[in-house]
Amino acid sequence: MIGTRLDLERIRAARHVIDPVFLDTPLYRCEALGRALGCAVSIKLETANPVRSFKGRGTELVANLLRGRRETAAVCASAGNLGWALGWSGRRHDIDVTVVAARRASPAKLDRIRALGTALELVDGDHEMARQQAAAIARRRGIRLVEDSLDIETCEGAATIGLELVDRATSADAVLIALGGGAMATGVGHVLKALRPEVEVVCVQPRGAPAMTRSWHERRVVTTATVDTIADGVAGRHPIPEVLNDLLRVADDAVLVDETSIVTGIRMLWQHAGLVVEPSAALGVAAVLADPGRFAGRHVVTVICGSNVDMDAHRRWITR
Amino acid sequence: MIGTRLDLERIRAARHVIDPVFLDTPLYRCEALGRALGCAVSIKLETANPVRSFKGRGTELVANLLRGRRETAAVCASAGNLGWALGWSGRRHDIDVTVVAARRASPAKLDRIRALGTALELVDGDHEMARQQAAAIARRRGIRLVEDSLDIETCEGAATIGLELVDRATSADAVLIALGGGAMATGVGHVLKALRPEVEVVCVQPRGAPAMTRSWHERRVVTTATVDTIADGVAGRHPIPEVLNDLLRVADDAVLVDETSIVTGIRMLWQHAGLVVEPSAALGVAAVLADPGRFAGRHVVTVICGSNVDMDAHRRWITR
Numbered sequence: 001m002i003g004t005r006l007d008l009e010r011i012r013a014a015r016h017v018i019d020p021v022f023l024d025t026p027l028y029r030c031e032a033l034g035r036a037l038g039c040a041v042s043i044k045l046e047t048a049n050p051v052r053s054f055k056g057r058g059t060e061l062v063a064n065l066l067r068g069r070r071e072t073a074a075v076c077a078s079a080g081n082l083g084w085a086l087g088w089s090g091r092r093h094d095i096d097v098t099v100v101a102a103r104r105a106s107p108a109k110l111d112r113i114r115a116l117g118t119a120l121e122l123v124d125g126d127h128e129m130a131r132q133q134a135a136a137i138a139r140r141r142g143i144r145l146v147e148d149s150l151d152i153e154t155c156e157g158a159a160t161i162g163l164e165l166v167d168r169a170t171s172a173d174a175v176l177i178a179l180g181g182g183a184m185a186t187g188v189g190h191v192l193k194a195l196r197p198e199v200e201v202v203c204v205q206p207r208g209a210p211a212m213t214r215s216w217h218e219r220r221v222v223t224t225a226t227v228d229t230i231a232d233g234v235a236g237r238h239p240i241p242e243v244l245n246d247l248l249r250v251a252d253d254a255v256l257v258d259e260t261s262i263v264t265g266i267r268m269l270w271q272h273a274g275l276v277v278e279p280s281a282a283l284g285v286a287a288v289l290a291d292p293g294r295f296a297g298r299h300v301v302t303v304i305c306g307s308n309v310d311m312d313a314h315r316r317w318i319t320r
Numbered sequence: 321m322i323g324t325r326l327d328l329e330r331i332r333a334a335r336h337v338i339d340p341v342f343l344d345t346p347l348y349r350c351e352a353l354g355r356a357l358g359c360a361v362s363i364k365l366e367t368a369n370p371v372r373s374f375k376g377r378g379t380e381l382v383a384n385l386l387r388g389r390r391e392t393a394a395v396c397a398s399a400g401n402l403g404w405a406l407g408w409s410g411r412r413h414d415i416d417v418t419v420v421a422a423r424r425a426s427p428a429k430l431d432r433i434r435a436l437g438t439a440l441e442l443v444d445g446d447h448e449m450a451r452q453q454a455a456a457i458a459r460r461r462g463i464r465l466v467e468d469s470l471d472i473e474t475c476e477g478a479a480t481i482g483l484e485l486v487d488r489a490t491s492a493d494a495v496l497i498a499l500g501g502g503a504m505a506t507g508v509g510h511v512l513k514a515l516r517p518e519v520e521v522v523c524v525q526p527r528g529a530p531a532m533t534r535s536w537h538e539r540r541v542v543t544t545a546t547v548d549t550i551a552d553g554v555a556g557r558h559p560i561p562e563v564l565n566d567l568l569r570v571a572d573d574a575v576l577v578d579e580t581s582i583v584t585g586i587r588m589l590w591q592h593a594g595l596v597v598e599p600s601a602a603l604g605v606a607a608v609l610a611d612p613g614r615f616a617g618r619h620v621v622t623v624i625c626g627s628n629v630d631m632d633a634h635r636r637w638i639t640r
Contacts, residue, residue, distance in 0.1 A: 021346075021347075021348050024344065025346070026341075026345070026346065026368035026369065027341075028341050028368060028369050028370050029370050030370070031370065031432075031435060031436075032432060032435075035435065043368075045368050047594060048346035048348060048363075048365050048368060049346065049348050050348050050349050050350070050351065052594055112351075112352060115351060115352075115355065116351075270596065270631070271631050274367060274372055274596040274627035274628070274629070275596065276590065276594040276595065276596060307594035308594070309594070311590070311591050315638060315639060318635060319635060319639070
């Protein structure tokens with residue numbers, strides 16, 4: 001037994017609940033990127049869906065659960081991807097969704113959330129401030145607070161990626177997973193450790209937002225006072241104890257990468273794979289760039305978890 | 321009966337022969353692109369595979385056929401995508417592949433073909449010159465000449481896209497298909513006309529390479545002396561009579577778009593959908609841009625047929 005909060009049978013059952021538009025995403029070898037990185041690289045592409053990230057897998061579970069309980073509203077704090085995905089699933093399942101976001105979040109992301117008809121509340125301050133405001137709204141209105149990584153549905157939704165990797169990435173030596181709150185890392189990690197324990201699960205976080213990675217290495221919650229990274233999708237400061245406990249059971253390693261490697265990763269994914277990615281989706285490539293010897297000659301799978309990037313910034317990063 | 325050379329049962333059987341990495345590609349609504357274009361837009365994404373275009377569907381059929389006949393070699397003329405795909409399928413099926421390409425073809429595309437171990441012969445001149453040279457090699461060596469669009473496998477491979485659209489794009493009003501030699505248009509068109517005849521099949525070609533479109537309108541083969549377009553994937557001058565006959569039976573319309581619309585389409589797909597596309601993959605969006613009233617309020621599916629683009633050119637097109 002793995003000993004996390006996750007359950008393999010529930011994860012398998014989740015596949016029947018999630019809209020198929022989020023499932024069975026492309027998984028393919030990218031030889032040009034592999035040549036550039038000195039190892040065999042497979043891409044698991046989570047961007048070719050209506051919300052351009054893997055988050056729909058989890059929000060579909062949340063919305064389905066709420067509908068089953070005849071609950072009609074939910075609120076979440078989100079830098080963008082969770083909010084967009086919850087808004088999308090909410091519209092599909094007739095759940096009234098409110099998203100609380102930092103005012104400085106990417107305007108393009110906020111516009112897409114608004115366009116779904118989702119209520120959007122902006123707060124001054126960072127993601128932790130948005131979380132507090134979302135919690136206050138949930139208490140006041142008596143509605144479900146959706147908390148990324150803490151809510152098991154967000155982890156088990158992401159874990160369905162793991163099932164697809166087990167089915168098809170049969171020769172993988174390592175899977176590189178962006179680490180933020182931990183939903184994707186614990187989800188995919190749980191399935192791999194349950195079914196393919198020999199595959200190395202490597203979590204990758206920006207050096208400028210290292211709270212969960214430090215916590216994993218110290219085996220206790222370590223918070224940071226600030227974050228400083230372009231990878232807004234993984235920029236948390238307060239790791240959740242339950243998620244850390246799960247991560248300690250499924251991750252083989254957690255590494256930090258610098259901003260330069262992330263930008264180079266974004267540029268390489270565009271140049272060699274023809275992919276537009278958000279910074280958090282470049283963390284896997286950044287990890288190989290940061291430690292090429294570790295991955296040389298091996299077969300790594302990198303999960304391209306989202307493409308919701310500020311396009312002006314993307315243009316800058318690929319033209320450096 | 322549709323009356324083309326294609327056969328629905330063979331197309332269904334093809335799904336069991338083609339490597340699954342090319343099948344069941346993403347099909348999803350892109351609301352941001354739809355808002356920008358004034359209609360509902362679904363994307364059928366053919367770029368998330370090892371050769372970054374739909375051509376693998378056809379080359380898998382060709383290579384499988386050759387292996388069944390114990391033939392061990394093949395040659396084709398290709399501006400890039402067919403050559404890369406045939407090289408990939410040849411390596412998988414132990415077929416010795418030679419690709420003849422114009423020397424001025426994109427260096428990145430040629431490098432990827434070389435990297436597969438495929439023999440590459442470069443000719444001065446355009447694609448028609450490469451076709452003649454490939455035919456000469458086939459005669460001299462007594463090996464199979466693979467001719468895009470003429471060879472039924474290339475059309476029926478592409479036609480498997482049509483099966484996936486019929487299964488999942490149940491609310492589509494029109495499908496926009498890049499038109500070059502005609503393999504994709506006749507393939508997808510055949511399946512739609514057989515199973516969903518009410519869906520409009522609109523072929524789109526650059527005004528700078530209009531031979532097949534003119535031929536379709538005049539119902540006879542019309543050749544052109546030159547081509548002048550950035551969409552190298554669809555830049556033919558000599559329509560094949562058999563393919564034109566098929567196209568006359570399955571296309572509802574064939575339209576021409578100018579280069580400005582193609583570049584704008586490339587930029588919009590990057591900006592609103594986060595996709596890197598080659599020019600021929602932007603033809604559908606260009607068609608909506610060229611005649612927005614025709615598609616206003618309707619649901620169009622655009623097949624994003626490839627992402628093999630010169631990256632310096634792509635950077636230029638998105639920064640205009």
